[in-house]
Amino acid sequence: MRGMAIMMLITLMMDGVLPTHVLGKSKELVPVSETIEFDKIKKVLRKDRLGTEVAKKKAVRSVKKKKRKEKKIGRYDIPSVESFWSFFSEYWLIKNATVLKWDFKKPDYGLESSFREFLETMGIYEVRFKILLVNSPDVTHFALPSNPNEYIFLLSVPFIRTLDLSKLEISLLLFEDYLRIQNGFFKDYVSVAGMNEFIGGNFYQKSFNSKLMNTVSSRYDDLIFDKGFSFKQQFKVTENMNQMLRSSSKLWNSYYLMIGKIDNLVKTNILYQKYLKIYPSPELQLSWLRPEKKKVL
C-alpha cells in the first residue's frame, strides 16, 4: 500500500501536476523575513475596522485621563456661596467657643416652636433656623451669615433672663436680626477684597489663601464684639420692623415695649452698656417707632 503511494507521487512529479511550493522550490519565491508594508494592507485594516477601534480606545483613554485630572483639580475646590457661609460662621463659632461660652447645659425654653410659629405668622415659610444660646452678656443677640434659606442666631441667656423676655419678645428680637441678615449688613461688612473670587474658586497649584480666611474671621470679631451696626442700618431695620408689624397691634406693641425694656437696661445696667455701640440706639429706635403727633389746629 505504501509502495503504491510512492509510485503515484513519482508519476505526478514527472507529469508536473504538483505545484512547485509543495516540492520545496518555494524558498526562492517567498522570503522568510518579509517586512509588512502597511500601505499595502491599509485597505484590509480599514475593512477590519481596526483603525476605528484604535481611535475609540484612544478617545476613551483621553476621557478617562481628563476626568482623573478634573477630579484631582476638584479636590482643591472652595465651597460655593451655597455652602460657604454657614460653614464659615460655624468655624467662627468653634474658634470663639471659649469666649462665647455656648457649651453649657440649659433648660428647654421652647424657642423652636415659638420662633417657628412666629415666622409662619409673618408668612415666612421654608426657612431653616439654628439658635445657639450663649452664656455670656458680651454677645446679646446676633444673626450670622449662612447658606440660602438658613439662619444662625446667637442669643444670650443672661440677656433674656435679665430682661425677663417672653417667648414672643425673643422671637421679635430674633426677627430683627433676621432682617439685618436679609438686608445683607453682615455679609457686606465681612466681605473683604478678593472674597467673591475666593468663594466657589479653586486653588489647584496655588497656595491656599488662609490670610483671607483670617481676615474674614477678624471682621466677624470686629462687627460682633466691637463695631456693630450703623445708625443708618438701625433705622432701616426699625423701619422694616415697623412696616411688618403694623398690621398686628399685639406684635407692634410687644416690639415697642421690648425696645423700651432694652433702652432701660442699657441705661441702668453697666454689663450691657456696650449694647449701644452694637445696636445704636434703643432710645432712637423708640423715637423712630413713635407715631408722629398730628397738629390740631
Next chain:
Amino acid sequence: MGRVVMSLLLILSSSSPFAAKKTPEKVMYFSKLFGHIHKGPSRYSQSLSTIGCGHPTKVIGNTEISSSGVSFLKVKVGPYIGFISKTYLRSKRPECFADEFPRFFDNLNLSLTEMYYWGKLYDQYITGRSRVK
C-alpha cells in the same frame, strides 16, 4: 462522644425558643461634620468619642429613647457603646463636606479640641424650620 454531646447541646440551646434573642444590628452613617457618641441618651451626656461625617455606626436594637424632644439610638462605634441623635444618622453614606472639599478642609488645620467643639455645636443648636400650613 463527649464532644458530640456538647455540640448537640449547643445547637439545641441556640435554636431553643427560650434562648436570648440576638438584637438586630443595622449599619447607619453619621451625617454631620462632627459629632459625639454620648454615654447616655442626652445631648448633654458625657462624650465617649468624637466621630466625623460618614463614620459607620452599628445601631443596636430598634429602641428609640427620647430626651428633651430628641430621639436617640443606641449605637456601637468601635469599642464604644453609646447614644447618637437619630436625626444625625442616615441609612446610606451621606455626602460629606470634608469629602466634597478635601483640600480646603485640610487647610483649616482643625485641632482635636476644635473637632470636639464642632461636634458639641450640633448638640447645642436649637433647630427648626417654618413650613406652609
